[in-house]
Amino acid sequence: MSSVGPVIFERHLFGPGPSNPYPEATDALSRPLLGHLDPEFLRIMDETCELLRQAWGTTNARTLPISATGSAGMEAAFVNTVHEGDVVVVGVNGLFGQRMCDVAARCGAEVVAVEHEWGTPVDVQRMLDAHPHPTMYAAVHAETSTGVRSDIAALGAAKGDALLVTDAVTSLAGIELRADDWGIDVGYAGTQKCLGVAPGLAPFTINDRAFARRVEKPRSWYLDLGLLGGYVGEASSRGATGGGRTYHHTAPVAMVVSLHAGLTRIVEEGLENVWARHEAVGKQLQDGLQSMGLELFAQEGSRLPELTTVKVPDGVDSAAVRGRLLERHGIEIGAGVGQYAATVWRIGLMGHNARPDAALLVLAALEEAIKA
């Protein structure tokens, strides 16, 4: 086996994620490994947290890459902040809103799910009307299952004393996101979408207000933010860190170094330039799809540029088209989710893939594949 080596598959990852990483992020993965307490690694971890603050638009001290995938970020958000019986109002306009309900309920929340038609954004007034005094509001900024953007700023402005938890898995470093200005108290994301890094970490941020209301000893040891503060060397951490680190768990060193490289790439380009690039390429794709006579799924005015949902034309076999794209050109696009599994495609142009040539390629290949 090793004498011939593995066959290398190259893919254009134009689905809902993972996307192809920035080359800098891939290169970083293969650097010689550092120890998790090595001074050089601690420097990289500190810089990573600082770069994440820039990406989130926050000054939160407690901003860090959690050592698991984006879904664990969701779990960290709720397990640290939901006390038994807390009322959590969740905006549900897709799969990840549904998941929030499940995760929050397991943490002991009384969940008030505000159901929306898939393809539409979260309605802030309906969220406010759902309960007179919730402990928390939770909503997804960019619904990966439907390609819809919701107005988190409006929800943050109206939240009152409640906390606001935001899923930014598919929005961080792709579209405008300003955690502090918008009143986001707790946010989590993934690395494999617009950040342009392989999946495996959950960028996370929590402000002082939410941290002060946290569960002192959450059910999860691994995701306990009280312990994780020491892990990233947070100044205000409890415990005898002596200004240093408290050993919690072994950091996923290679992934953190890769995230650092991806974030560095983004900050060098300029975060607002990166947003503009996603915006322009998304418009190019969506205009092109409509020019081909295809109908977009997400409601106009709420369409994400980085993740486009499009209706499968009548009489076209969704899976067959996806199979042809993969086989002929190594192009991956996504199926729809739930009841839309066979009737919607999801096309992501995120991070390194948010480029005009990528949009051109997927448009041409899709047109070809639909013809069979």
Added chain:
Amino acid sequence: MSSVGPVIFERHLFGPGPSNPYPEATDALSRPLLGHLDPEFLRIMDETCELLRQAWGTTNARTLPISATGSAGMEAAFVNTVHEGDVVVVGVNGLFGQRMCDVAARCGAEVVAVEHEWGTPVDVQRMLDAHPHPTMYAAVHAETSTGVRSDIAALGAAKGDALLVTDAVTSLAGIELRADDWGIDVGYAGTQKCLGVAPGLAPFTINDRAFARRVEKPRSWYLDLGLLGGYVGEASSRGATGGGRTYHHTAPVAMVVSLHAGLTRIVEEGLENVWARHEAVGKQLQDGLQSMGLELFAQEGSRLPELTTVKVPDGVDSAAVRGRLLERHGIEIGAGVGQYAATVWRIGLMGHNARPDAALLVLAALEEAIKA
């Protein structure tokens, strides 16, 4: 910044982990990324689970790499199997036994901690005498904090109707481990020790007996084994997978591909040959340390070959010696843990580092560094 590129640090990772990965594992990290539902990735995931079965010595269908570090494997073990009020007898002979107590208690267990002097193995008779009818026994096979091996086979033979949870973070693919023969019901490990892969995944196995007694809806959604069965395409999984996969979370693709490469390397060498290599190199190191007049910390007869603990000589500054090793030769060794932080060193020769030249190097460098 990017115009000059990052400074690359090369380290000999001779501490308690991470260790330097096998070259095959590092190369695999930088392959073009695959989608988490790509047929080629699903094939690699299936093979990885099968290779893990070989490493664990098990036929358990539910054997998989959990998408987080080894400590999350510990949490997965308890959160899925501990019902409120269950009696869990934990062998505590180091930091990771202590951690088991914390994690199990958060899951609702009534923990019976059987404390041992650090440096000694878990005493099976004391475990049996600790409670007349526990739900579960839990012990660490290879205590990373002390360098001690405990006799899991003896505990498994005596466990009666109770379940046996075993921490194999520092033993899997390093020393003899036979999950099925020894009566291990639930086991977890890490990738960054003897497996010779970067940190970031928790190889996990659970048998039918333990799975049948599991918590139907555990507090953790991310680590819910009922849901994770569909994720790895387990045949007996619940849910409408139609023989395929149920989307749970995005697999950390690059890390799984790297683990696959590391495991392939190990199986090609032969698992028992790999154990023998760790055994021989550990003896070389321990003999050499004693020849230098140093005293080993772990009790004779229970010393791990892959992780050696040695007492810091009187009058020698532990941290200064470690600093000199790092600065002069890029060699990392570990400090002790807890009350032994300044009086014990931990030297790991694991995975790719379980080589005679690595032992020779660390012995020569340590002798030099102690002289100042």
